[in-house]
Amino acid sequence: MRIKVSLLIAGRYLKSAGAGGCLRRIRGAILSVALSLIPLIVVMEVSDGMIQGITARYLELGTYHLQAVAGRDIEMTESGFPRLEELPGVSLAVRERQGVALAYSREGRGGVTIRAVPHDIWEKDAGLRTYMEIRAGAFDLSTADSAVVGAEIAARLRVQPGDRIKVLTTRSFSAESLMPRVSTFIVRGVVSTGYQELDKLWIYIPLERGDRIMSRQTSRQIIGIKIDEPFGPLSALSWELRGILPQGFRLFTWNELEYAQYMSFQTTRYLLVFIMALIICVAAVNIFSSLVMIQIEKREEIAILKSLGMSGAEISGVFIFLGLIVGCVGTFLGVASGLAISVSINQIIAAVETCVNGARDFLRGLLFLPGAERVRIFNPDFYLEHIPITVNLRDLALAAGFSLLVALLAAWIPSRGAGKIRPLEVLRRH
Numbered sequence: 001m002r003i004k005v006s007l008l009i010a011g012r013y014l015k016s017a018g019a020g021g022c023l024r025r026i027r028g029a030i031l032s033v034a035l036s037l038i039p040l041i042v043v044m045e046v047s048d049g050m051i052q053g054i055t056a057r058y059l060e061l062g063t064y065h066l067q068a069v070a071g072r073d074i075e076m077t078e079s080g081f082p083r084l085e086e087l088p089g090v091s092l093a094v095r096e097r098q099g100v101a102l103a104y105s106r107e108g109r110g111g112v113t114i115r116a117v118p119h120d121i122w123e124k125d126a127g128l129r130t131y132m133e134i135r136a137g138a139f140d141l142s143t144a145d146s147a148v149v150g151a152e153i154a155a156r157l158r159v160q161p162g163d164r165i166k167v168l169t170t171r172s173f174s175a176e177s178l179m180p181r182v183s184t185f186i187v188r189g190v191v192s193t194g195y196q197e198l199d200k201l202w203i204y205i206p207l208e209r210g211d212r213i214m215s216r217q218t219s220r221q222i223i224g225i226k227i228d229e230p231f232g233p234l235s236a237l238s239w240e241l242r243g244i245l246p247q248g249f250r251l252f253t254w255n256e257l258e259y260a261q262y263m264s265f266q267t268t269r270y271l272l273v274f275i276m277a278l279i280i281c282v283a284a285v286n287i288f289s290s291l292v293m294i295q296i297e298k299r300e301e302i303a304i305l306k307s308l309g310m311s312g313a314e315i316s317g318v319f320i321f322l323g324l325i326v327g328c329v330g331t332f333l334g335v336a337s338g339l340a341i342s343v344s345i346n347q348i349i350a351a352v353e354t355c356v357n358g359a360r361d362f363l364r365g366l367l368f369l370p371g372a373e374r375v376r377i378f379n380p381d382f383y384l385e386h387i388p389i390t391v392n393l394r395d396l397a398l399a400a401g402f403s404l405l406v407a408l409l410a411a412w413i414p415s416r417g418a419g420k421i422r423p424l425e426v427l428r429r430h
Contacts, residue, residue, distance in 0.1 A: 009305070009318045022297065025290040026326060029283075033330025034337065036283035037403050040276035041338025044395045046345050046387060047269040053388040055262060057195050060127030063257045064224035066234070066241065071248040072216060084225060084244065089237055092125055092226040094118055097210045099219035102168040103149075103203060107158035113201045114167065114219075116210020117141070127226060137161030137189035141206045147185035150199035151192040163187050167203070171215045183213045194386060223249070230254065280403055284410035287326055291319050291414035302418055316415040323411020324404070331403040335396060343389050349377050 059065055084093035097116040102109060122128060122139040132139075137160075139148050147165065149157070159165055167183045185205060192199050210219075223245075227237060234253045242251050255262070295302070302315055341348065357374050 003317060022294050025293055026322065029287045029290040029326045030330040030333070032283040032286040033280070033326060033403060033407060034333035036279045037331060037334025037399065038338040038341065039279060040273065040399055041335055041396070042342050042345070043269075043272045043276050044399060045339070045342035045389060045392065047272060048392055048395065049342075049387045049389045051262075051265045051269060052390065053386075054195060054265070055258065056388075057131050057193050057198065058258055058261075059230060059254050060125075060131045060226075061193050061198060063254050064222075065227050065230040065254055066225040066238065067252050067254075067257060068223040068225065068241070068245055068249045069252065070216075070221040070223075071250075074216070074221065074246075074248045084223065084241065087237075087240065087244070089227050089229070090225060090241075091228055092224070094121060094124070094224050095207065096222050096224050097207065097214055097219050098222065099169060099210075099214040101203075103153065103157060103165055104168070105157040105159050105163065105165045108156050110153065110156050112153060112167075112203045114169070114210060114214065115202050115204050116207045116214065117204055119146075119206050125226070131193060133192045133194065135190045135192050137187070139191060139204075140188040141204060143186075144206055144209045145184065145186050146188045146206060148189040148191055148204040149187055150202050151190055152196055152199040153201075153203060154187070154190045156200075159187050161187050161189060167205075167213070169213050170218050171213075181213055183209070277402065280406050283330075284406045287323060287407055287410035288414060290326075291322060291411055292417070294322070295319065295414050295418045298418075303422075312420060315418050319415035319418050320408065320411055323407050323415070326411075327404045327407025330407070331400050334403065335400055339391065339396070343391070345389065346387055353377055 084090050094117065097114075099114045099116075101112055101114045103112045104110075118124070119141040121141075135151050135154075137148075140146055141148065147167075149159070149165070154160065157165060163186070165185055165187060167185060169181050169183065171179050171181055185203075225241070227234075234255070238251055238253060245251060306312070306315060353374075353376065
């Protein structure tokens, strides 16, 4: 009954507050909550999408979900290759040899990472097809002299499908002697991962050719393993795989291989979320001040209500409900607006870039200024070209819960003050 009375009076304050200014104050508090929540939602969703996109690309294109690394004294062969794909939960297991080399053409040169993989990896690896885009040609490693290069390497060497490139590797003949070896390849395709830091690294060649031009002393041999649930628990499957792998192999999960980079991403995200959460705390000051002003404006009415028998708890409940209304409405508007901006972030970034570059081109033509590179909000050398957004309901619930909690805490102090108003002192002054 007490709750019902408090709720009815809070509703009456909202309905009849136009003349007294209460509704205007409530609207301002609601707007402050909504505006403070928008950057928090955008930061949470966009940063999570960027981390997920970059991590998924590294997993599917680089480190695999798990990686078995062979010792230097082990030379893997097809006959001795363990059949890991027969295990439940394992979707792919491929042998790969990696080494550092110098790639050059008539137009340029640069250091690269040679990845010698099975010729049919494009057909077998669904993750590779999902996250890698073929810019030109095809992912074709059917012949011994075939090579598929990253988009940045192709731009640096100024090659396209059909051009020849040369790769300088070294072979070790003894503990102290290294012999350089030059191998010629024909570019069959140019690919892009969507993350240019990866496109600067890799040249794919057939596994058999890689075994010939790279020795075990100057390269590393791995078994790349992909599983059905890479972001799930990996300990049980890791133990099972360790029991099957031959001696001399060390097994690493993607968490171990990319721990430093993944934690760097997460730490940056936590810092940004913390800063955005402080903005909500600042909005709580607006709620507090609005309710304090309403309390001052309604002191005489509160005194009359208490004289008629309302308790201090019921009067406090009126302001708690006002704070809850502010929190609920502001949180709904803030979450909805932040979510709308988040799912449209790629289009918004593209529109802003178009407007900025259009204005710059107009001013450049008007003032006869020299040309310059186009403005990019997210430099694709360091960020994704397209940010994948997946709505995280848990994060949205946490943000909404935090906003409501802050609103209630901001309403608690004014509510206590309203409940302690003494009717005789107020009425005696009037």
